[in-house]
Amino acid sequence: MTSYDQPSSSNEEIFAENNNASTSLHSRCVATLKSPNSYTSSLVLAGKFLFTGSSDKEIRMWKRHQNPTDDDDDVVVAGKGAVKSLVVSADKIFSAHQDNKIRVWKINNNQNSGTQNLAHLATLPILSDRAIKYLRPKNHVQIRRHKTSTWVHHVDAVSALALSRDESLLYSVSWDRTLKIWSTADFKCIQSIENAHDDAINALAASRDGQVYTGSADKKIKVWGKPHGDDEKKHSLVATLEKHNSGINALAVDMNGSVLYSGSCDGSVLVWEKDCGGRAVAALRGHEKAVLCLGVVADLVCSGSADKTIRIWRQRCYSCVAVLAGHDGPVKCLTAASDCHNEGDQTSSYLLYSGGLDGDTKVWEIFVLPRK
Template identity: 25%
Template sequence: MGKFADKLAAQPLYFQNAYLSSAVKSQVKSGKFAEYYKLLTDFDYLEAKIKRPEFGVQALITDYDLIDESKVATHSDDNSHEVETLKRIQGTLRLCAHILAEDQTQLAGQLLGRLLSFPQPEIQALLAQAKQWQDNPWLRPLTPSLTPPGGRLLRTLTGHNHWVNALALTPDGKRVISASSDRTLKVWDLADGKEVFTLTGDSSSVTAVALTPDGKRVISASDDSTIIVWDLADGKEVFTLTGHSNSVNAVALTPDGKRVISASDDSTIIVWDLADGKEVFTLTGHSNSVNAVALTPDGKRVISASDDSTIIVWDLADGKEVFTLTGHSNSVNAVALTPDGKRVISASDDSTIIVWDLADGKEVFTLTGHSNSVNAVALTPDGKRVISASDDSTIIVWDLADGKEVFTLTGHSNSVNAVALTPDGKRVISASDDSTIIVWDLADGKEVFTLTGHNHWVNALALTPDGKRVISASYGTLKVWDLADGKVITNFTADNSVYCCAVAPDGMTITAGDSSGQIHFLQLEAGL
């Protein structure tokens, strides 16, 4: 805390309350505008007032309502600059009043997220104070990514004006690429949160992004039927890959980074050469949209999943179909490969998961147990177990040695949207439409923690590289949780639904995309 807060805290409680109640009014009445101005641009005063239950954020906002009265008291118009500054701070407090009423620890983050773009020295001094706040862990906005006071549009990180569909981090963790429904991609510098390039060329929503292993090129897929290859050194388009006749849903790169595979609603998969941008093969065999593609670890085969209920295994040496895996009776939503590349697991709207042998294309097991669509599958790092998430509100853990159900994890009351595994493979985290995240122990299938705090569905999860923290994205909020005790470390409230999130290799820098097109760059501050 600052000198003001220390001095105030040293006084008896009755004095503190009396001071916070009367300080501003007395200065206004006495015409001491300078003192009034100094107090209402002091972060410690703002914090002290909102933290007291007998005052709170609304009482603080009311302090600023005395601005015009103060001008009259001083009989001067020379303080117009100061008045404008106070109005901006008051406007910021109004924008986040509902947040601060529930969580006073977000004061510093809300001020920074909304006022960073204003150059006035007094505002920057206030924010410098806010940056030093260390009473609790918190997420410090690195850029002005929240709605500013006055209703004006931001100029930083607001090139997107529609949903952000996907995020990708370069291998060195220095840049993040965002893909949006506004037809653009943006490359951002994680050191300062500034936009490096805006990649424009798509004529419809950008649906997916992928990076070459060396981090030098980014590949974007679009609803306009094209794939574009971009150079990250200068942000220029290298190739536009044209050949599909409908939306491109997914892209994947071979391990050597020399070829890209695209899957489309036109029922085809196309293999492209990244050296010259030419089509190598068009893989035809599906009779409906292709939803997902996966590559074997050796890069020799590609597996595609389709709405036609089939999975096809293709040979990338000649582009020929190796096997068509038939067994599902509805759309195949996802595919995953065991680490050794010998088996593929498919998840379907028919409520089943099927394990296939890639040596002969035969079905090894059909995993039945869900009663609704299977949305996602994940494999433990040792490849011995598969975890499936379903619209039936359950997660099932299966043993890949015998295809038997090990545990059914019941605890959610609505669809399970995503699952994530800790790097050691000992715990699984699930996110649901029931607004909760559950952490499960894979040794006994028991619930370790139910993480409650969101008030809407949880859209996405991201784990820090050390597996000690999980970040959850929901309707308007981002939460950081400690997986040691299941407690919330900190919250960040955005102005719109947060749909995706990612964590940089440092485990402290978090990026999140929301439904308005904003990209939030956040630094986890440890606190005391």
């Protein structure tokens, strides 16, 4: 049974201020979703709802307010193992699963009750795609010494998903070392880049300019793209970014698509700027263990770590302005969104959602205040 509890201890309320910055930041945990039998492995926001994917194959929908009742949520169960990633496109949700599949869900709105529920639309690769590719030997690729599969299949856990800016393309990466591109219109796989990395691919991010970033246990970030205005061309390798000393677990791109953030097993977050030729211009250090997830909202960068903390960093000055402590296990996933903005006093407010291996999903309020 999943419950939604208010924080009971003061150690979940944090005030952090950076004396070198032009603003101060207040933050506090306002609520906790508890899942005693599993942990939240993925998160995504869609309008007034929060969708969570669990380590036990559940996708759960919650209303985004502080005191929902047990009747506020809707649950679907699919596949085997963890729901590794969730993305939203209009009235659809795409979910990546540990059973090597991608599933598509329709968000149905009930106008009378004001509620929503999820209905299964498809499982990728779809049957027609599999059948057509299976009949032609040239569509088969060798995945192990004595085993082949068609190139539309992921053959290991699908670790991350991302959407193109116009949401016409879905990108997926897997521990099978492939990057696949899908059409969101008909759910067909239109390209598969085999051996995109030398080891499992753990992270994925898509930029507004059409470039796609993949991060791997091989310590490399690869940049993929195709010529502008040429929809017929396939994605190909644009660049390889090498600076990390350990495997990469998380990637995030800022709203302008000009800055890439990458988190790795050594606890560091590297900052890559396009204006500087795609070089790493800063290393954000402070986490004591691996960085497992990243998120960007406005000019803040949030990093969740195996050290059980979330750090909030200022963009451009790249300083840590808050450390959120409250999880009793590694922070596996997070997402953030603007809450409101008061033009009168220039106070910005954000909501941050974090999922930990302790079985808790926490809701944090973050207030950025101008210094006097």
